[in-house]
Amino acid sequence: MAARTRRPERRQEPLSRERIVSAAVELLDTVGEGGLTFRALAERLATGPGAIYWHVTGKTELLAAAAEAVVGPAIAGADTDATPQEAIRALALGVFDAIDAHPWVGAQLARTSWQSPMLRVFERVGRQVQALRVPEAAQFTAASALMNYILGVAGQNAVNTRTVQPGTDRTEFLDTVATAWAELDPGQYAFTRDVAGQLREHDDRTEFLAGIDLILTGIAARR
Structure with missing residues (x-):
């Protein structure tokens, strides 16, 4: 029997602060500040809360980074x-x-x-x-x-x-x-x-x- 060729696994995009902030903005837009939890964010990013804490220290920092991402382009000119x-x-x-x-x-x-x-x-x-x-x-x-x-x-x-x-x-x-x-x-x-x-x-x-x-x-x- 001929050996089946194994398809290469799809590589997931590495977790980064930029991805975390982008996902946080999406959550805030859809469910508001009350729905922004590290558990919900981890589910959206298909990772664990611990991996997120490696990039941001908590919700306060995450909200500040999300606001910067939204308003920053408006004031960059x-x-x-x-x-x-x-x-x-x-x-x-x-x-x-x-x-x-x-x-x-x-x-x-x-x-x-x-x-x-x-x-x-x-x-x-x-x-x-x-x-x-x-x-x-x-x-x-x-x-x-x-x-x-x-x-x-x-x-x-x-x-x-x-x-x-x-x-x-x-x-x-x-x-x-x-x-x-x-x-x-x-x-x-x-x-x-x-x-x-x-x-x-x-x-x-x-x-x-x-x-x-x-x-x-x-x-x-x-x-």
């Missing part, structure tokens, strides 16, 4: 060919889109807002504030206002996304809320009733950038 206003708008929108695509990262960045990667965002924003020739005494305030707006609005947008039932049509949802606003007591909610139509038609990214422009206009006025 250079600003050499842009005006300070354009650079700030592009950076802010990059962070907004990253948090919109990965809603869990907003809470993580809020917990570590003065560490990387948000520290790098602060540095880039601050350099553009300096390029706008903001007086030195006002530079920290200007950069902090921009940072707080970026993180706060992007994070709130992510929260709003999570609270809406999956599969809900955005247009229908906004129409329902706007209709409810329009029917509020005019004595207590005159302004809210007045802007109900704008809520129905607004675009989140456009409104976000409009807010950035308002802050930049205020910075320019103080300058």
Whole structure:
């Protein structure tokens, strides 16, 4: 009888910190922070928890690395060919889109807002504030206002996304809320009733950038 040729076994991709972080991001996107456990991560990577601990010390480090992987590309660009206003708008929108695509990262960045990667965002924003020739005494305030707006609005947008039932049509949802606003007591909610139509038609990214422009206009006025 002829000997059967044994097919070579398929080699598994070596476990690395990059693979672990990538798998963690996938878990966070699908099941949220509560579902990110080393057991679930080990099952996804077809390995043991001990092998993961060789690369990361615990969940805190893993969350920080996952946030860096998500936000890092948004803040890696250079600003050499842009005006300070354009650079700030592009950076802010990059962070907004990253948090919109990965809603869990907003809470993580809020917990570590003065560490990387948000520290790098602060540095880039601050350099553009300096390029706008903001007086030195006002530079920290200007950069902090921009940072707080970026993180706060992007994070709130992510929260709003999570609270809406999956599969809900955005247009229908906004129409329902706007209709409810329009029917509020005019004595207590005159302004809210007045802007109900704008809520129905607004675009989140456009409104976000409009807010950035308002802050930049205020910075320019103080300058």
